[in-house]
Amino acid sequence: MLPVGRAAWSLDYAASKMAVGTSQAADEEARAEVEVLKSRLEKTTQLTKKIQASLGRLESSGKTLQDTIDPIYGQTQKLQIVGSNIDAILEALDRMKAPSDIKSNEEDIIRKGPEKAGLNAFLNSVKRVNKALVEMKRSNLRSNQQAAADLQRLQKSGNQQLEANFQKILQEDSRPIEPLHFITKDKPFPLIAPDKMGRLGPINQYISGVTKQSGMAGESPVLQTYATVRGPYLTATLQNLAAASVNTAKKKTPDAVYRQGTNGIGTYAKGMELAFLAEYDNICSLFSREEWGKVFNLTCQGAISELARTLRELNTHIKANLPTDCYLAYEIIEIMSNISTSLDSRTGELKPSFAAALKPIRETGKSSLADLLEDTRRRIAALPMIPQDGAPVPITSDTITRLQTMVDFLRPISSIMISLGDGGWKSTSQSVVSSDQIPTLNSFEIGADGKQIFAHYCIDTIDTLLSSLDQKAKPLLKGKPTLGVFLANNATVIERMIRNSDLQPLLSGTMADVDKWRKTGIQLYITGWREPSGALLDVTYTNRGSQRPPSGSATSIDSVAIVKGLNSKEKDAIKEKFRLFNSSFDELVAKHKSLSMEREVKEMLSRQVQGMIEPLYGRFWDRYHEIDKGKGKYVKYDKAGISAVFLSLG
Incomplete structure (x- = not known):
């Protein structure tokens, strides 16, 4: 076994050799x-060179091709123009030939007329002829002049036949009716x-x-045809009314005094209004808006002329x-003004025509106010x-009955009053001022009140009446008392008739003008009683023992003592005063x-005389x-007796 130290070194060396080997790889x-x-870049460079060489060869070939095509393209364009010209010539030849074709195709239909050929077919045929004629005139070819003349005929x-057919159809529904x-x-x-x-x-x-296409002045002949047919229809329909x-x-x-509504003018006006409105509806359904007024006026003119007559x-x-x-004039003014306003609100027409027809009646209505006073x-x-x-x-x-009747026509009379102005009836020149227009509010005095002006006219009428009676009666009646009774009686009749009629609210503020005549009559009557009242005045001698008691004294008057204190001359004077009073009284x-005397006059005069x-x-x-010791020789009435007489006067 290796020692531990050498083993570790061996492992490090092996690892190092492996790392070097990996890096080299x-x-x-x-x-x-x-x-x-590098190999691919070389190939790309070679390919680019080949493409550039190909583009060069292509450009050279394209130039050669362009040089070859340009002459061919120019020749092609020239051939297209020649072809278009040939087509235009062929079309012109067709147009030149078309009129004779249209004439031969449409002439048979137009000769048959709208009834045999049928209105739609006939109308379409005429439209085609009209279109061909328009196109022919637009081309303005000399060769078409004869054909154009034929098409115009x-x-x-065709137009004349259509107008005749229009008139015939219209006449079928234009027979007069019973309104x-x-x-x-x-x-x-x-x-x-x-x-x-x-x-x-x-x-x-x-x-x-x-008509519009032709550019001729004036309106379509159909307008006049319509008025020619429907105008007489309206006139004949309204003629009986x-x-x-x-x-x-x-x-x-x-x-006999005219009574409101007893004349047929109201029915006549109603029939005219209904007939005109129906005719306006017909016109609106048939004609264009700008033609409505023209046709309506033409159609109604005959009926309005008959109205004017x-x-x-x-x-x-x-x-x-x-x-x-005169009341018939006022009634006509109101009725015709109403129908004129009604038709104007519905149609916007005929107001001047109605005003012209009404002019004579309106002038008579104006002048009547002055004429009635005269x-x-x-x-x-x-x-x-x-x-x-x-x-x-x-x-x-x-006279008062006439004023009462005028109240029934207060609306037209008010309009007359406003147009004349307050007091206008007093001038003849003002009362007959003519006007071709039915008065509107703009022609009246601002703030004018027709009812108030009529009230002034009533008072003027009453003054004219009573002043004329006064002038007439003065030389014919004996004495002022009779004249006074006459004036008071007539004034009382006037006052009573006003109070018991529709005049009362109109004249309530002016009754003092009537009452002054009654007061004048009373004053005239009272003057006759001055003679007996004068006989009752005596002379009081204050230096005598028998003095007159102070006014308001409660001391009773001793007639015996007073008479006893008079001398014979004074007694004779008192007796004469009693005698004069008795005779005059x-x-x-x-x-x-x-x-x-009217009842009111008798009562008023008796009170006035008694009070006096x-x-x-x-x-x-x-x-x-x-003075006569109760024998009644001079003193005819005692106080109770004379009171009884006064009671009998009333």
Whole structure:
């Protein structure tokens, strides 16, 4: 066995030799790999050189090929251009030949007409002719001029037949109808049947298109054709209603006052509104939006002309019977203004046409306000006499009745009042100002109140009435008392009629203007009682023993002592005063009872007379009733007796 130390050294040496051997092996492997890479790099270099040589040869070959192909490509392009030109020439030849082909193909269909050939087939044929004609005009070839002329004649024939067919279809649904059937049942007027509308639409669309395409001024002839057919339909449908409006205006009794709603104008207007709205629906379904207004105005013009003629005839009747039929003018103004506003809100059309038709009636309505005032003056001036008993005259109640009736037409009258302005009826030139437009709020005075202006007109009418009666009565009635009773009676009738009617809320703030006439009448009447009241005035001598007791004294008056203190001359004067009073008083009482007085007037006048005479007589009687020692020779009435007389006056 080896020693332990040598054994250890041997192991280290062996390990060292193994490590050296491993390192050498790794180096050998690396050198081998390098050699392989060098070998591959050499091959790659050789391949690159070969590729470069090949690219050089390819470039040389491509240049040679390009030089060879360029002439061939140029020749090919030239051949393509020649081919295109040949195709264009062939197409032009086909186009030159096409018109004669189209003419021969479509002429037979167009000659048959839309009814025999069928509307769709006929319409398509005409469209093809129109298209060919447009293309031919665009080519502008001289060789096509004759063919173009032939196609134009063919197109014109086709268009004319389509227009005639349009008119014929339209006429089938344009027979006049009985409007009352629809008005009374509140039904809309009938429209053009859908199947006919389905045929009319394509015709209208085509002809409108051709018209625009041609560039000619004016609208499509179909518009005028529609108005030519449907216009007379509307006029004929409404004709009976127009005639009824005139007939119902005729008066059976000359002085009969017109009553609201008794004229046929309301039904006429309702029928017109329904007919026009139905027609507008037809037009909207058939024509383009920009054509609606034009066609609608053309179609309705005949019916509106008939309306204008009817209103002129009614206006002549109203002017001939103004005091009784002015209300018909107000009713027409309101009805026509309403229908104009309604149609304008639905269609945006016809308002100026209605305003022009209504113009004569509206002017009559304006002038009527001044004319009625003048009629009041004229009628009063023409009165043959005034009642000698002071009774009110019929014209007073007639005038207030007229104002009461006007309240039923307050809306149209208010519009007239606002357009005239407050007091405008006083000037004839202002009252007949004409206007071609139905007034709008913009034409009125800002803040104007038609009802208030009408109230002023009522007061003006009352003043005109009473002042005219005053002027008429002064030379015809004997004495101021009778004139006073006459004025008070008429003023009282006016006040009572206002209070018991729809005038009351309108005139409540102006009744003082009426009451002043009654007060004037009372003052005139009282002047007649000054004579007996004057006889009751006496002279009191304060230097005598028998003095008049102080006012308000509770001391009883001793008539015996007072009379005893008078000398004979003074007694005779007192007797004369009693005699004069009795005579004048009895005469006035008799006169009072002979006069015709309204109940309110009689009560008021009796109170006024009693308040004026009784205190004076009572004082005079207290002092001097012993002048005839109770025999009644001079003192006819005691205090109770004269009170009874005053009671009998009321």
